[in-house]
Every structure is written in C-alpha cells, then in structure tokens.
Amino acid sequence: xxxxxxxxxxxxxxxxxxxxxxxxxxxxxxxxxxxxxxxxxxxxxxxxxxxxxxxxxxxxxxxxxxxxxxxxxxxxxxxxxxxxxxxxxxxxxxxxxxxxxxxxxxxxxxxxx
Amino acid sequence: xxxxxxxxxxxxxxxxxxxxxxxxxxxxxxxxxxxxxxxxxxxxxxxxxxxxxxxxxxxxxxxxxxxxxxxxxxxxxxxxxxxxxxxxxxxxxxxxxxxxxxxxxxxxxxxxxxx
Numbered sequence: 001x002x003x004x005x006x007x008x009x010x011x012x013x014x015x016x017x018x019x020x021x022x023x024x025x026x027x028x029x030x031x032x033x034x035x036x037x038x039x040x041x042x043x044x045x046x047x048x049x050x051x052x053x054x055x056x057x058x059x060x061x062x063x064x065x066x067x068x069x070x071x072x073x074x075x076x077x078x079x080x081x082x083x084x085x086x087x088x089x090x091x092x093x094x095x096x097x098x099x100x101x102x103x104x105x106x107x108x109x110x111x112x113x
Numbered sequence: 114x115x116x117x118x119x120x121x122x123x124x125x126x127x128x129x130x131x132x133x134x135x136x137x138x139x140x141x142x143x144x145x146x147x148x149x150x151x152x153x154x155x156x157x158x159x160x161x162x163x164x165x166x167x168x169x170x171x172x173x174x175x176x177x178x179x180x181x182x183x184x185x186x187x188x189x190x191x192x193x194x195x196x197x198x199x200x201x202x203x204x205x206x207x208x209x210x211x212x213x214x215x216x217x218x219x220x221x222x223x224x225x226x227x228x
Contacts (some may be wrong), residue, residue, distance in 0.1 A: 007162070029218045032213075032214040032215065034214075034216060036219075041223050042221055042222070043117075043204055043219035043220050043221045044204070044220055045219070046217075047211070049214055049216060051213065051214060056168075060122060069138075093214070093215060099144065099161050099168070099169070099215065100148075100158065100169075101158075101217070103155060103156045105155060106155070
C-alpha cells in the first residue's frame with residue numbers, strides 16, 4: 001500500500017513521544033492542503049486539512065502547521081501510538097475550482113515500543 | 114461511517130483478459146476519482162467525474178482503459194486487454210466541495226495483478 005518509490009524517508013519515534021512529519025509543497029498558489037495516512041494494505045485515510053489563510057489547525061492528537069513563506073507543511077502527532085505506524089503524505093490543491101491534487105512522496109512513520 | 118466501497122479487493126488475471134473494477138462513492142458526493150498507485154509512481158490520477166460527467170481522463174491509456182459512471186452510486190474502471198504493467202492498486206475516491214475545501218475520501222483499493 002505504499003504510495004512512493006523504493007526509498008521512502010522514514011521517521012522512527014518512540015511510543016509516547018511526539019512525531020513531526022514534514023512536507024514541502026510545490027505550488028505557491030495552492031490554497032488547500034490535506035494530510036493522509038496510509039496503513040499497509042489500505043487506502044489513504046483523511047487525517048486533517050488546512051486552508052492557506054490559516055497557519056495552524058488542530059484535531060484529535062494531530063496538528064497541522066502551514067508556513068507559506070517557505071512552502072512547508074508539517075503534521076504533528078502527539079503521544080505517538082503503535083497504531084500511528086503508517087505512511088503519511090500531504091496533498092495540495094490549487095483553487096476551489098480545480099480537482100487535481102498533487103500528492104507528496106510520503107514519509108513512513110515507525111513507532112518503536 | 115460512510116465510506117467508498119470498491120470491488121474486487123484483489124484480482125489476479127492473465128494477460129489479455131478484461132478486468133472491471135467497481136466503486137460505490139459516498140452517498141451525496143458529486144465528484145469521483147480513479148487513481149492508480151505503484152511503488153515507483155505513487156498516486157496517479159486516471160479519471161475524474163463530476164455529477165457523473167467525465168471531465169478528465171487524460172491519465173488513462175485510452176486504447177485499453179475506460180471509465181464510466183452508469184449512475185450516481187456506481188463508477189467503473191475497465192481494462193481490456195490487461196497487461197502485466199497494469200499491475201497496481203487502483204483506488205476510487207469521492208468528494209464533495211464544502212465551504213472549507215475539496216476533501217476527497219479513498220476506498221480500500223482494488224489490488225490487481227496481471228500475470
């Protein structure tokens with residue numbers, strides 16, 4: 001179920017620690033961003049989204065930060081759990097009238113017990 | 114929980130055979146997407162429908178792939194004839210534009226192996 005090529009960047013985090021997953025997006029005109037989680041053998045699962053007029057948005061145990069100056073998006077997971085182990089990737093979309101999502105290459109999160 | 118449903122979940126077929134994948138989008142969603150995911154290419158958009166009308170199928174090999182929405186509850190992706198290079202996971206996704214954004218939700222995928 002991996003969404004990327006052979007060399008996925010991997011982040012290893014101790015259970016209970018916080019995780020920060022980063023994404024550099026490509027289009028300065030993108031105005032909507034989504035983080036997806038993909039577990040092995042499953043489809044991408046929506047986690048959280050953010051609009052370009054926001055810097056931060058919080059969900060349950062997750063926070064997305066957006067830095068438009070450097071075109072950078074991050075996903076913070078608090079108190080990482082074994083069930084958080086998956087591939088995470090960001091998606092950007094430009095404008096409300098378009099439908100073409102640009103997906104990032106993904107980061108594999110490994111939670112160590 | 115409302116979800117996108119795809120069938121079959123797994124399919125192994127011989128080269129040259131026809132393959133049909135089906136998708137039931139989330140009720141009320143007016144946009145439907147077909148994506149293909151491989152290790153090397155990641156997620157590739159194959160086709161996009163809005164209100165059942167195909168708006169973009171530029172990502173599909175036209176000679177062998179076709180996508181349709183016979184009704185609002187069914188989207189199909191057909192490959193005929195199939196080739197080994199078509200082996201991949203095919204995801205259907207559906208979405209609805211809200212005041213916040215165009216969030217799309219994926220199904221669990223159809224894992225296709227062409228031998």
